[in-house]
Amino acid sequence: MKGRFNKPSIDPVAAFFTGLTGLATLFILAILGVILGYLFWRGGGQVSWHFITGGTDTDMFDASRAGIFPMIIGTAARVLLMTVFVIPVGVITAIYLTEYARSGSLLTRFIRSAVNNLAGVPSIVFGLFGVGFFISFLGGSLDSLSGSPEPHWGKPALLWASLTLAVMTVPVVIVATEEALKAIQPGLREASLALGATKLETILRIVLPNALPGILTGGILAISRAAGEVAPILFTGAAYYLRDTPKSLTDQFMDLAYHVYVLSTQSPNVELTSPILFGTVVVLLALTFGLNLIAVIVRSRIRRQMRAAH
Amino acid sequence: MGIRRGHQARLGEVIAEKLILAISLSTIAMVFLIFLFVGREAFPVLLGRVSSAAAQEKPLPVEAMNTLTPAQLRAYLGLSAQEFSSMDRDTIQSLMEVRIEASAEEKPSRDAELNTVAWRYLLFPFQWSDYDKPVYVWQPVSGIHKYNIMPLVVGSLKTTIVALLFAVPLSLAAAIYVSQLANPRWKEWIKPAIEMLSAVPSVVLGAFALLVLATALQSLFGYQYRLNAFLAGIALGLTCVPVIFSIAEDALTSVPRSYTQAALALGASKWAAAWQIVVPAAIPGLFAAVVLGFGRCIGETMVVLIASGNAAILSPSLIEPVRTITATIAAELGETVVGGHHYRMLFVLGTLLFIVTFLTNLAGDVVIHRLKGRLEGKK
Numbered sequence: 035m036k037g038r039f040n041k042p043s044i045d046p047v048a049a050f051f052t053g054l055t056g057l058a059t060l061f062i063l064a065i066l067g068v069i070l071g072y073l074f075w076r077g078g079g080q081v082s083w084h085f086i087t088g089g090t091d092t093d094m095f096d097a098s099r100a101g102i103f104p105m106i107i108g109t110a111a112r113v114l115l116m117t118v119f120v121i122p123v124g125v126i127t128a129i130y131l132t133e134y135a136r137s138g139s140l141l142t143r144f145i146r147s148a149v150n151n152l153a154g155v156p157s158i159v160f161g162l163f164g165v166g167f168f169i170s171f172l173g174g175s176l177d178s179l180s181g182s183p184e185p186h187w188g189k190p191a192l193l194w195a196s197l198t199l200a201v202m203t204v205p206v207v208i209v210a211t212e213e214a215l216k217a218i219q220p221g222l223r224e225a226s227l228a229l230g231a232t233k234l235e236t237i238l239r240i241v242l243p244n245a246l247p248g249i250l251t252g253g254i255l256a257i258s259r260a261a262g263e264v265a266p267i268l269f270t271g272a273a274y275y276l277r278d279t280p281k282s283l284t285d286q287f288m289d290l291a292y293h294v295y296v297l298s299t300q301s302p303n304v305e306l307t308s309p310i311l312f313g314t315v316v317v318l319l320a321l322t323f324g325l326n327l328i329a330v331i332v333r334s335r336i337r338r339q340m341r342a343a344h
Numbered sequence: 345m346g347i348r349r350g351h352q353a354r355l356g357e358v359i360a361e362k363l364i365l366a367i368s369l370s371t372i373a374m375v376f377l378i379f380l381f382v383g384r385e386a387f388p389v390l391l392g393r394v395s396s397a398a399a400q401e402k403p404l405p406v407e408a409m410n411t412l413t414p415a416q417l418r419a420y421l422g423l424s425a426q427e428f429s430s431m432d433r434d435t436i437q438s439l440m441e442v443r444i445e446a447s448a449e450e451k452p453s454r455d456a457e458l459n460t461v462a463w464r465y466l467l468f469p470f471q472w473s474d475y476d477k478p479v480y481v482w483q484p485v486s487g488i489h490k491y492n493i494m495p496l497v498v499g500s501l502k503t504t505i506v507a508l509l510f511a512v513p514l515s516l517a518a519a520i521y522v523s524q525l526a527n528p529r530w531k532e533w534i535k536p537a538i539e540m541l542s543a544v545p546s547v548v549l550g551a552f553a554l555l556v557l558a559t560a561l562q563s564l565f566g567y568q569y570r571l572n573a574f575l576a577g578i579a580l581g582l583t584c585v586p587v588i589f590s591i592a593e594d595a596l597t598s599v600p601r602s603y604t605q606a607a608l609a610l611g612a613s614k615w616a617a618a619w620q621i622v623v624p625a626a627i628p629g630l631f632a633a634v635v636l637g638f639g640r641c642i643g644e645t646m647v648v649l650i651a652s653g654n655a656a657i658l659s660p661s662l663i664e665p666v667r668t669i670t671a672t673i674a675a676e677l678g679e680t681v682v683g684g685h686h687y688r689m690l691f692v693l694g695t696l697l698f699i700v701t702f703l704t705n706l707a708g709d710v711v712i713h714r715l716k717g718r719l720e721g722k723k
Binding site for chain 1: 517525541613
């Protein structure tokens with residue numbers, strides 16, 4: 035090690051590698067910029083009032099007339115229904131992990147490990163799970179219980195797609211909520227307990243209201259993640275073309291992200307329909323990026339709060 | 345959070361705590377259910393309980409029409425109830441004769457009697473009767489269902505390797521820069537900006553690769569096929585850059601500041617401190633980042649479904665179209681008969697994916713946990 039650290043002057047090797055790693059960082063940012071810039075440049079012009087509110091009654095591949103309103107409704111329905119399932123489960127698990135669990139216990143490690151694993155399961159496997167568990171098993175059982183000859187529950191549906199996505203996004207909500215719960219000043223909890231509130235009362239009246247921004251962030255990130263996913267809904271609910279927007283939980287739906295897939299692989303003429311494709315991409319990106327941006331801003335506030343708290 | 349119970353436990357509190365625990369345990373249940381219900385469709389194949397061998401029916405003699413019940417006869421001739429009731433005896437007799445003649449002309453195919461979902465046909469090359477050498481073929485929708493998974497496994501590995509070769513150096517370099525070298529004021533902006541890459545849905549990256557990147561790379565390198573493993577790999581790399589970057593950056597940042605400060609105090613440059621002190625200390629975390637990036641790449645579906653060309657050919661070439669495990673499931677599940685051997689084979693592929701990602705996640709998880717414990721001075 036002799037002499038290795040004895041150079042106070044500017045080291046050309048250090049300067050070179052600092053530049054190189056800086057360049058790599060810049061390159062990633064540039065790729066992101068180029069992709070976004072290109073997509074908005076190509077698709078921005080297509081997005082009009084008519085495009086957003088128009089249906090597909092005429093021809094879904096006619097760039098001058100087709101709209102994407104049914105897809106927007108379908109995507110909104112599936113992600114909002116998903117939050118109804120995922121937020122309670124995610125928030126309660128996060129409460130268990132931060133408020134109740136003993137940090138070193140085997141059970142806690144198992145739960146954490148399960149959450150991490152759930153976050154890493156490929157999205158297409160969630161799709162298979164949706165088919166095997168929700169549609170065949172749950173739906174099939176419901177059908178045989180009600181004794182209907184036609185499958186009513188045992189087929190792709192909005193409900194099953196949302197449930198599949200909920201299982202997929204549970205880790206997102208847990209991680210965000212946990213972060214928010216940890217950012218709360220311990221003094222608040224202690225004060226509440228010292229005044230005679232029970233643990234549950236403290237959680238419901240003090241901890242949760244203070245963690246609300248973090249919980250919302252979790253919900254927003256889950257929506258943003260789910261809105262862009264196609265693989266889990268390919269076989270659990272999304273439809274290539276429908277006359278109508280979904281009216282009940284057992285209806286199928288058209289979907290923004292799935293529409294991007296349809297337009298890029300099953301279009302009669304990819305060049306001619308590319309305006310619809312890029313227009314749909316812009317709407318989808320506005321959704322996922324806008325939501326992510328909100329989440330990032332709320333998160334950085336929570337982190338500042340956390341640094342102040344500890 | 346030193347206080348465990350601020351108050352004497354009441355019944356309501358105890359019930360609430362148990363309920364909260366029960367719901368938390370549902371996360372473990374979900375992982376089990378995924379394995380159970382994806383595996384449920386796959387196990388019959390893996391245990392050899394499913395056979396795809398075509399039943400070789402022998403034609404019945406014409407006299408059988410007198411001994412069979414009308415229902416059996418109708419099923420044998422494959423007629424609808426309406427057609428059957430509208431036919432007289434002579435028509436049925438001639439149908440029986442046609443059936444015998446047809447089966448005499450039909451060349452019995454040796455392959456039709458094979459159970460193509462047996463292990464040896466899934467994993468090893470086989471010389472089908474219309475091939476002149478043993479081959480690896482995935483061809484589920486043909487007369488003989490060929491389910492050799494090797495072309496798909498190799499396809500997945502090819503795209504994943506290209507993706508990692510592209511993404512790993514880039515993400516690790518960026519992670520070192522952002523965590524150790526960058527001005528802290530910039531860092532607060534750069535980190536979320538790179539992580540925003542994960543907000544681009546993979547189907548959008550796939551469409552971008554198909555419509556823009558494919559043409560650009562083809563004119564740059566002048567290869568023959570527009571959609572190929574190389575293109576899919578590059579696009580796939582973009583999906584795992586934020587994953588690798590994020591985990592690597594976390595690992596590097598979790599190395600105590602005192603390490604760096606000691607090195608800087610001894611006169612090391614920021615780079616020397618980062619490269620000789622921080623990176624070696626965080627090596628397990630960087631390794632975990634690559635492993636988790638691998639898991640992410642091999643499980644990614646939409647990018648490869650759109651941009652890989654989807655030809656199930658076994659070849660070492662990176663500039664030929666490929667088909668991955670994930671794309672095969674996504675492209676074929678919609679056309680299968682529920683419970684049939686093709687359907688079950690796709691669940692076999694899903695189970696394989698689940699096991700691979702489960703193991704990579706577990707490995708990454710354990711490594712990161714140990715690293716954090718060591719750096720924070722715990723055992």
